[in-house]
Amino acid sequence: MEQKSISLKLKVWKQKNSQTKGSFETHSMNDVSTEMSFLEMFDVLNEKLIQEGKEPIAFDHDCREGICGMCSMYINGRPHGPWHETTTCQLHMRAFNNGETIVVEPWRANAFPVIKDLIVDRTPFDRIIQAGGFISVNTGNAVDANSLPVEKSKADASFAAAACIGCGACVAACKNSSAMLFVSAKVTHLALIPQGDPERKTRALDMVAQMDKEGFGACTNTGACEAVCPKGISLENIARLNKEYLLAGLTSEL
Amino acid sequence: MNWSQLLRSSIGKKIVMSITGLFLVSFLVVHVGVNACIFNDLFDTNDNGDMFNRAADFMGSTVVIRIMEIGLFLGFIIHIYQGLALELQNRSKRKKGYDVQMGNRGSKWYSRSMGLLGTILLLFLILHWWHFWIPSRFTHSGLEVPVLLSNGRISHDMFLLMKVTFSEWWIVLVYVTGCISLAYHLLHGFESAFRTLGLHNSRYLVMVHKLGIGFSIIVPLIFALMPVSFKMGWIG
Ligand code: HEM
Ligand code: SF4
Ligand code: FES
Numbered sequence: 001m002e003q004k005s006i007s008l009k010l011k012v013w014k015q016k017n018s019q020t021k022g023s024f025e026t027h028s029m030n031d032v033s034t035e036m037s038f039l040e041m042f043d044v045l046n047e048k049l050i051q052e053g054k055e056p057i058a059f060d061h062d063c064r065e066g067i068c069g070m071c072s073m074y075i076n077g078r079p080h081g082p083w084h085e086t087t088t089c090q091l092h093m094r095a096f097n098n099g100e101t102i103v104v105e106p107w108r109a110n111a112f113p114v115i116k117d118l119i120v121d122r123t124p125f126d127r128i129i130q131a132g133g134f135i136s137v138n139t140g141n142a143v144d145a146n147s148l149p150v151e152k153s154k155a156d157a158s159f160a161a162a163a164c165i166g167c168g169a170c171v172a173a174c175k176n177s178s179a180m181l182f183v184s185a186k187v188t189h190l191a192l193i194p195q196g197d198p199e200r201k202t203r204a205l206d207m208v209a210q211m212d213k214e215g216f217g218a219c220t221n222t223g224a225c226e227a228v229c230p231k232g233i234s235l236e237n238i239a240r241l242n243k244e245y246l247l248a249g250l251t252s253e254l
Numbered sequence: 255m256n257w258s259q260l261l262r263s264s265i266g267k268k269i270v271m272s273i274t275g276l277f278l279v280s281f282l283v284v285h286v287g288v289n290a291c292i293f294n295d296l297f298d299t300n301d302n303g304d305m306f307n308r309a310a311d312f313m314g315s316t317v318v319i320r321i322m323e324i325g326l327f328l329g330f331i332i333h334i335y336q337g338l339a340l341e342l343q344n345r346s347k348r349k350k351g352y353d354v355q356m357g358n359r360g361s362k363w364y365s366r367s368m369g370l371l372g373t374i375l376l377l378f379l380i381l382h383w384w385h386f387w388i389p390s391r392f393t394h395s396g397l398e399v400p401v402l403l404s405n406g407r408i409s410h411d412m413f414l415l416m417k418v419t420f421s422e423w424w425i426v427l428v429y430v431t432g433c434i435s436l437a438y439h440l441l442h443g444f445e446s447a448f449r450t451l452g453l454h455n456s457r458y459l460v461m462v463h464k465l466g467i468g469f470s471i472i473v474p475l476i477f478a479l480m481p482v483s484f485k486m487g488w489i490g
Contacts (some may be wrong), residue, residue, distance in 0.1 A: 024353070077354030103354050110347055173356060175366050176344035178264075205255055208265055217347040218264035218340055220368060221446040227360025236454045242265055243452025250258040 006098040012043065013105045014058055015161045018113040018121075024103075025057075034094040038081065039064060039071060041093055058117040064089040066230065069165030072172070073118055074105040079169035079228045086228040087167065107168055109177035110112035111215040124214035125166050127180060132203035133186045135195050154192040161188040163231040168223035170233075176217030181225035183211050184241035185233045191244055201248035208245055265450075267340055272450035274333035275443050279469070281326055286473050288313060289480060292413060295489040303413025303490070304404050311409040314390060315350055341369030364438040365446075371439040378432030385419050386412070413490070420484035433478035440470035 008029045015022025032041055041063050046056035062068040071088040075081035081091045096102060104118065112120040150158075164185035169231025171179050187204050196203070219238055226235040262265045291306035298305075313319050364371065389395050390410060396418060401411040444466030445459075453459060455482055483489045 074352065074354075077352065077356050078359060105352055105354070108348055108350055108352055110349055170299050173360060175361075177347035178344075208263060209259075211263050215347060216264075217344040218268055219450075220268075220340075220344070220365070221442075222361035222365040224356060224361040228356075235449075236456060236459070239449040239452055239454035239459075242268070242450055243454060245263075245265045246269060246452055249255050249263075249266070252255040 005031045008032055009101040011103045014117055015114050032093055038091040039089050052173050058119050060119045061089060066090045066201055069167035072107050072120060072168055072215045075171055078102055079172040080230050085230055085232050106137045107172035109171050122168050128207050128210045132206035148194050150193055158189050158192040161185040161237055164233050165231055168230045173224040173228040176220060178219045179211050179216040180219035180238045183207050183238035187244055204244040204248045257408040268450045270336050272447040274329045275447045277329045280471055286476050290476055292489060306413050307401055307409060308405055310405050311407060311413040337372050365442040371435045374435040386482040417484050417490040420481040428484045429481040430478050433474040437470050444469055
């Protein structure tokens, strides 16, 4: 494959901590290989900044292979940048043109305060999971798979929902800063399989209650979340969560 | 979970929007049906609005319908209050916005503008009540001359009131704007209401999607044709 080099202007958000205001900083970059990933481009820039005695740009990352959900960057007005179903770490510089200005902002939502530069605090998602995104049974030895029959279509839908990596792009894209796509993926993932069934009602009620407490907005079904989700989580999961929640809310004892 | 917790949760608030919204949709069906009686004028030259006036007289003088009207008012008030409150709450969840907007990449402009479209509808509704509902129920201004209906009853000449009201261009224009806002509000709202109530089966979602598009075009179009037809002299 032909390797090209491009020049770029990078307009990046700099912010000391959640208490300070923050502003954009512009960097010119030459000789950016189109084979680099977006984060490698940031690595190159940070190396240069360090050598110049300047402060590098702080950004979140871990796996760099699209599975951990850490690489939260809002690139040119879109969470995770221009490529469909692709995390920032899997985005490559060939997605951009020579001479282009790239604007990089952190996720913006009150519930996700900026910790530094492009890093935001996504622990609200952890607390939502802690509120009910699990099953409380002791896992002994693995049982024979045939002892717990699961309908194929349900197993598939559950598996598709389980693909959510908790990156928060859905919140970043939503005009209401709603976390419903994330919560619906987590609820669906367990609601459709027998292991998750016993706690199905309390799970939906508790996770939504925690979601509201964390300060996320209400879903108005605009679909922006689905469009940016790097794991292709479907909007239908939100409708399923609405059903789970409504049935649980109407039938709970207290 | 008690009722208050359920209805005050983010999903609960959306369920209230959805149920009141669908209730208002059912009202639109009745409203457009009754008003479409004015078009009998096109087929029967002796009608002169008699069919419509009889329908309006029935709606105004039937006790059951007057009681249902109270329910309708409640539906409007809850939908409007909850809608505006929800819009403000949702807006407050992102104090610092983005420099580059996502815009239409991923969602339709009208799905993001339900609060704005609803507010235009509210302003239109206030004018609309002022034009027709308040005169017909309370002040009777513009309805001083009674009309003898073909069923023998004496009633208000609502047909004449429409004709006089829609003789002004600006009023026709405001009504058409109201209808366009309604069309876009429903283009998102109709399907959204079913999703909010938990309809997730894709077979039915496809049906609701198509039904929603049909409803959102046909009903506002028939409404918009009413002021236009009077102004253009097609009827009346
Ligand atoms: C008069 C003033 C009105 C206001 C202020 C208003 C406002 C709103 C708002 C803010 C929403 C929520 C946005 C969303 O869910 O995406 C909404 C939803 C909706 N509205 Fe209205 N609206 C009004 C009138 C109407 C009328 C006249 C109808 C129908 C005849 C209607 C039908 C609906 C429906 C079906 C929904 C969807 C509910 C859902 O998404 O779950 N609205 N409205
Ligand atoms: S639903 Fe998609 S966008 Fe939202 S957190 Fe999960 S993977 Fe990320
Ligand atoms: S760094 Fe792990 S998903 Fe991008």
